Amino acid sequence: MKVHDSSTWVLNHYIKHQSIKKTFAPLLEKRPEKSLDEWFRFLYEQGLLPVEKETKKAWFDWHKRVNKKELERFIKKMKTIFQGPDTDIIIFPLNMKHGIILEELDGKNGIAFPGFILAFWKETLPEIDQKALLLHEYHHASRLFHRGENERSISLLESMIMEGLAEWEVANHLGEDHMAPWAKNYDRNMLLVWWKKVYHQYILLQGRHTYKSLLFGGERHIPPLTGYKLGYDIVKTHLSNNEATLDSLTLLKKAPETFLTGPYKMNEGLH
Incomplete structure (x- = not known):
């Protein structure tokens, strides 16, 4: 279990004039089938601060924090x-021009892959919120591991439960103030409208590519x-009413359909 600070790689690039390919080798080696261009296209989409002359100071400043x-x-x-x-967890500074991540995700973003996690955050993000992001993504890795x-x-329902459980754990370990902004959006009435109108009929869809628009909106x-x-x-509905005392490990192994209780109960069951 190791946290890799990508800013130390980039400092070597600036100070020792290492090539980008050598600098980012610890990441590139994890998916050797991806080209350098493919990797950086993906990293920039996810929020990576560009590696260029104009951003050199920003990389140094982020590293200090x-x-x-x-x-x-x-x-x-955890x-x-x-x-x-x-x-392995690899952390990166966030490009402050990435408006969606700044506005919708409060300046932090993460992706969990089999065997490693990528995490991006703005320089001013408090340490406790850095931990919240890492907890959320590592919880994903753990749930995938146990399940x-x-x-x-992976089904749409499982993906939704994964996100919900990860934030439930953030609240339990670090406090509700450090949950992701989306966990505080939208009231129950609006959610139930969408659940009954759209989501309940698609929850057994498998493969994240098949339901991306439903998950992300x-x-x-x-x-x-x-x-x-x-x-x-x-x-939250299920655990608040039924099993709030269950430990984290039990919840990690709990089947997604067992969370469908209260207003989310499927009258005809899942087949």
Whole structure:
């Protein structure tokens, strides 16, 4: 379990004049089938601060505000609680021109892959919110590990429950103030309208590519991140009324359909 600070790589690029390919080798080696251009296109889409002369100071400034030792201590504690996998975590400074991440995600973004996690955040993000992001993404890695899911097998319901459970754990370990902004959007009445109108009939769809628009919203007139917030409301509704005392490990292994209770109960069951 290790946190890799990408800013140290880039400082080597600036100071020792290492090539970008050599500088980013610890990441590129994780998916060797991807070209350097493909990797950087993806990283920039996810929020990477560009590596160029004009951003050199921003990389240095971001580096000064990272307490890697404390982040590693925290995530190892979560590994013990979740009994999760050994997962490399690579952290990056956020491009402050990435409006969507700044406005909708409060200046932080993360992606969990099998075996590693990528995390991006703005320089001014408080350390506790850095931990919240890492906890959220490592919880994903742990749930995938315990449930044996992958990108092709995972259902829409499972993806929604994953998002909801991860934020439930953020609230439990770090406090509700440090939850993602989307967990505080939209009221129950609006969510139930979308659930009954659209979501309930698609929850068994498999493969994240088949339901991306439902999970992230922004299409079919669905508000942004409605699938995420529905997942949190389903989890919160079930656990608040039924199993709030269950430990984190039990919740990680709990089947997604068992969370469908109260107003989200499927009258005819899941087949």
